[in-house]
Amino acid sequence: MKKKLNLKQVAEQLRVSTATVSNAFNRPDQLSAKLRDRILKESAELGYFGASLAARSLRRGESGVIGVMLADSLSYSFSDPVANQLMQGIAEVLVEQKKQLLLLSNGVSSAEQSGAETLPDGFILYGALQGNAFEHILRTGKPVVAVDFEFSETASVNIDNEQGAYAIASHALSKDDSSQVAILGLRLIDSARVCRLVSEDLVSQSKEISRSRLAGYLRAAKDKGTNISADKIWHIPINSPERAEIAAREALTSNPLPNVLLCMSDVIALAALRVAHELNIAVPEQLQVTGFDDIPEASRSTPALTTVCQQSLEKGRIAARMLLEGNMNEKRILETRLVVRQSCK
Amino acid sequence: MKKKLNLKQVAEQLRVSTATVSNAFNRPDQLSAKLRDRILKESAELGYFGASLAARSLRRGESGVIGVMLADSLSYSFSDPVANQLMQGIAEVLVEQKKQLLLLSNGVSSAEQSGAETLPDGFILYGALQGNAFEHILRTGKPVVAVDFEFSETASVNIDNEQGAYAIASHALSKDDSSQVAILGLRLIDSARVCRLVSEDLVSQSKEISRSRLAGYLRAAKDKGTNISADKIWHIPINSPERAEIAAREALTSNPLPNVLLCMSDVIALAALRVAHELNIAVPEQLQVTGFDDIPEASRSTPALTTVCQQSLEKGRIAARMLLEGNMNEKRILETRLVVRQSCK
DNA sequence: TTGAAAGCGTTACCAC
DNA sequence: GTGGTAACGCTTTCAA
Numbered sequence: 001m002k003k004k005l006n007l008k009q010v011a012e013q014l015r016v017s018t019a020t021v022s023n024a025f026n027r028p029d030q031l032s033a034k035l036r037d038r039i040l041k042e043s044a045e046l047g048y049f050g051a052s053l054a055a056r057s058l059r060r061g062e063s064g065v066i067g068v069m070l071a072d073s074l075s076y077s078f079s080d081p082v083a084n085q086l087m088q089g090i091a092e093v094l095v096e097q098k099k100q101l102l103l104l105s106n107g108v109s110s111a112e113q114s115g116a117e118t119l120p121d122g123f124i125l126y127g128a129l130q131g132n133a134f135e136h137i138l139r140t141g142k143p144v145v146a147v148d149f150e151f152s153e154t155a156s157v158n159i160d161n162e163q164g165a166y167a168i169a170s171h172a173l174s175k176d177d178s179s180q181v182a183i184l185g186l187r188l189i190d191s192a193r194v195c196r197l198v199s200e201d202l203v204s205q206s207k208e209i210s211r212s213r214l215a216g217y218l219r220a221a222k223d224k225g226t227n228i229s230a231d232k233i234w235h236i237p238i239n240s241p242e243r244a245e246i247a248a249r250e251a252l253t254s255n256p257l258p259n260v261l262l263c264m265s266d267v268i269a270l271a272a273l274r275v276a277h278e279l280n281i282a283v284p285e286q287l288q289v290t291g292f293d294d295i296p297e298a299s300r301s302t303p304a305l306t307t308v309c310q311q312s313l314e315k316g317r318i319a320a321r322m323l324l325e326g327n328m329n330e331k332r333i334l335e336t337r338l339v340v341r342q343s344c345k
Numbered sequence: 346m347k348k349k350l351n352l353k354q355v356a357e358q359l360r361v362s363t364a365t366v367s368n369a370f371n372r373p374d375q376l377s378a379k380l381r382d383r384i385l386k387e388s389a390e391l392g393y394f395g396a397s398l399a400a401r402s403l404r405r406g407e408s409g410v411i412g413v414m415l416a417d418s419l420s421y422s423f424s425d426p427v428a429n430q431l432m433q434g435i436a437e438v439l440v441e442q443k444k445q446l447l448l449l450s451n452g453v454s455s456a457e458q459s460g461a462e463t464l465p466d467g468f469i470l471y472g473a474l475q476g477n478a479f480e481h482i483l484r485t486g487k488p489v490v491a492v493d494f495e496f497s498e499t500a501s502v503n504i505d506n507e508q509g510a511y512a513i514a515s516h517a518l519s520k521d522d523s524s525q526v527a528i529l530g531l532r533l534i535d536s537a538r539v540c541r542l543v544s545e546d547l548v549s550q551s552k553e554i555s556r557s558r559l560a561g562y563l564r565a566a567k568d569k570g571t572n573i574s575a576d577k578i579w580h581i582p583i584n585s586p587e588r589a590e591i592a593a594r595e596a597l598t599s600n601p602l603p604n605v606l607l608c609m610s611d612v613i614a615l616a617a618l619r620v621a622h623e624l625n626i627a628v629p630e631q632l633q634v635t636g637f638d639d640i641p642e643a644s645r646s647t648p649a650l651t652t653v654c655q656q657s658l659e660k661g662r663i664a665a666r667m668l669l670e671g672n673m674n675e676k677r678i679l680e681t682r683l684v685v686r687q688s689c690k
Numbered sequence: 691t692t693g694a695a696a697g698c699g700t701t702a703c704c705a706c
Numbered sequence: 707g708t709g710g711t712a713a714c715g716c717t718t719t720c721a722a
Binding site: 351353354363364367368371372395399400401402403404405528 | 714715716717718721
Binding site for chain 3: 005006026052055058059060
C-alpha cells in the first residue's frame with residue numbers, strides 16, 4: 001500500500017494546483033465538469049478521498065461534528081432506555097444531515113484536557129451537567145441546546161414534568177378516595193442508598209425533574225384529599241432495575257400495604273411489577289402501578305404499563321433540528337401524554 | 346463575554362512566548378512549577394482552557410479520538426440491546442483512558458465525504474460493514490479492531506457462534522427425542538420480510554453470525570437424531586420485537602405445534618415468550634424457548650430466559666483495550682456460556 | 691528556562 | 707477557468 005497522500009501531493013501528481021484539487025472536492029462550480037471528474041477519479045486511484053478533518057476544520061472554522069454530552073457517565077447512559085431513545089432521535093437527524101456525532105464524556109475532573117469541546121460546531125446537553133464541563137462548553141460560544149434542563153442563555157427542549165405527574169397521579173387516584181399511596185422516587189435526595197424520605201426532605205424548591213414530578217404527585221393527592229406522608233416516599237439513587245427492585249420490595253412488604261404505587265420512571269415501575277408478581281400481589285386488582293417515560297419495554301410487559309409518554313425519541317429529533325437550524329432562542333416544552341394500559345386502569 | 350482567545354493571544358497577554366504557554370499545558374517538566382501554575386490560572390481567567398483539537402491534532406498527527414462504526418444504522422443501533430451493551434463496554438474503557446468517542450454513521454453513499462474517518466487515531470468496527478466505508482477506513486492505515494466479524498488484516502474480537510448454538514440446542518433437545526423443533530432465525534436470507542425458509546436456503550457456506558448459529562442448531566439436532574426441515578425455520582430480517590412477534594405468532598400457530606423454539610436472539614425469544622403467553626401456551630411445560638445473547642432483560646422476564654451469554658459488555662471492553670494497547674495482530678475468540686433459566690430447563 | 695520560527699493540510703482570496 | 711499564497715492555531719526543534 002502506498003503512503004497516504006495529502007492534497008498538495010495529489011495536486012503535484014495530477015499536475016494541477018492545490019486550489020484546483022480543493023475546488024474539485026468542495027466547489028464543483030469553480031472548474032469544468034471534465035477536469036473535476038478527472039481529478040476525483042485520479043485522486044481516488046491515488047488513495048485520496050478528501051480533506052483531513054483536522055486541517056479542513058482548522059481552516060474553515062467548522063467541523064461538521066456535533067457534540068453530545070450526557071449528564072450521567074457515558075457508560076451508564078448506554079444502559080438507560082430513556083437516554084438511548086433520545087440518542088436515537090438525535091442520531092436520526094444528524095445522519096440525515098450528514099453530521100458526525102462526538103460523544104463527550106462528562107468527567108468530573110477538569111484536568112482531563114482533551115480539548116474535545118473545541119471541535120464540534122454545536123452541542124446537545126442532556127441533563128444538568130455537574131462540574132465545569134458545562135462552563136467550558138458555554139465559553140466556546142457555540143450554539144447549545146439543553147435537553148431536560150433549563151438554562152437561561154441557551155435553547156432548550158423540556159417537558160412539563162409537574163403536569164405529567166399530576167395527570168397520571170390524578171388518574172391513579174381517581175377511583176378510590178381511601179387509597180394507600182406509595183411513591184418510588186428517583187434521585188430525590190443526595191444519597192447513594194435506597195431509603196425513605198423524612199418530612200424535612202419534602203421542603204425543597206428545586207426545579208429538578210424528580211422534584212417536579214413529586215410536586216405533581218403531591219398536588220394530585222391533595223386535590224383528591226389523599227395524604228402521602230414522607231415515609232411512603234422512597235428515594236432511589238439511580239435508575240437501575242436492581243436498585244428499583246430493592247425499593248419496590250421494601251414498599252410492597254411495608255404495612256399497611258399500598259394499593260397505588262406511583263413510580264418516577266418506567267424502569268422503576270417495571271421492577272415493581274416483577275416484585276408484585278413475585279409477592280403474589282395482583283396488578284391492577286390489588287395494586288395499581290404507574291410509570292413515567294413510556295420506554296419501549298413499557299408496552300411489552302405483563303401487565304402493560306400505564307405511564308406518561310414523554311416522547312424521548314421526538315425530543316432528540318427536535319433538539320438536533322433546533323441546533324442545526326440555529327433556533328438558539330427557542331425554549332420548547334413538549335406535550336406529555338397519559339398512556340393508560342393494564343397496570344392502572 | 347469576551348471574544349475567544351487563542352494560545353498566541355494568551356501568550357501575549359501573559360507576556361510569555363507561545364511555546365511557554367503550550368508547555369505549561371502539555372509538558373510540565375519544561376518550565377518551573379511556579380510559572381506553570383501562573384499560566385494555567387491566568388489563562389483560565391482569560392477563558393482559555395487548552396488547545397483546539399483541530400490545530401493540535403493537525404500538528405501532532407493524533408487526536409485522542411477513537412472512531413466507532415456500526416454496521417447497522419446509528420439510529421437503529423441505539424435501540425438494540427446487544428449493541429448498547431457493547432458500546433457500554435467500549436465507553437467504559439475509553440472514558441477511563443480519556444479518549445473521546447466519535448460515532449461514525451455507516452452511510453451507504455460514498456458521496457458523503459465528511460472526511461470524518463481521518464480524525465480518529467483508531468477504529469472499532471462492529472459487524473461487517475457494507476459499502477466502501479470499510480475500505481476508506483482501512484486506507485487510513487490506522488489501527489482497526491473488528492468486532493463480531495473477521496478480516497484478515499485487522500485484529501478482531503469474536504465468539505464461537507456455532508459452538509454456542511450447538512450447546513444450547515443440545516440442552517434444549519436433551520430430554521425428548523421426539524421434539525417438534527422450530528427455529529426463529531435472524532437475517533438468514535436476503536429478504537425484508539418475515540418468512541419461512543425453503544430447502545435451497547439451507548445450503549450456504551456463509552460465515553455470517555446467523556449462519557453459524559443455524560449450523561450449530563442443526564448439528565445438535567442431527568446428533569440427537571432430530572430432523573428440522575426448512576419450513577420450520579423462520580427468517581426475521583431485523584432484530585426488533587415487532588418483527589419477532591410476527592414470526593413467533595406464525596410459528597406458534599403452525600401445525601404441528603412446536604414444543605421447542607430455538608431463537609437466534611434474546612429479543613426474538615422474549616417476543617416468543619409474550620406470544621406464547623398470549624396464546625396460553627405454558628413455558629416451559631408445553632414449549633421450551635431458548636434465546637441467544639444474554640441481554641439484561643433476559644434475566645428479568647417471566648419465565649426468565651435460558652440463553653447463551655456472549656458477554657457483549659466484556660467484548661466492548663476487550664475491543665477497546667486491544668485498540669489502545671495496540672495488539673493489532675490478536676484474533677480473540679471469547680467463550681460463550683450456556684445460561685439455564687426457567688424458559689428451558 | 692525561554693523565544694523565534696518552521697510547518698502540519700487545508701481553503702479562499704485575488705490575480706492571471 | 708486556473709494557480710499562487712496567506713492564514714487557520716498549534717507543537718516542537720533549535721538556539722539563546
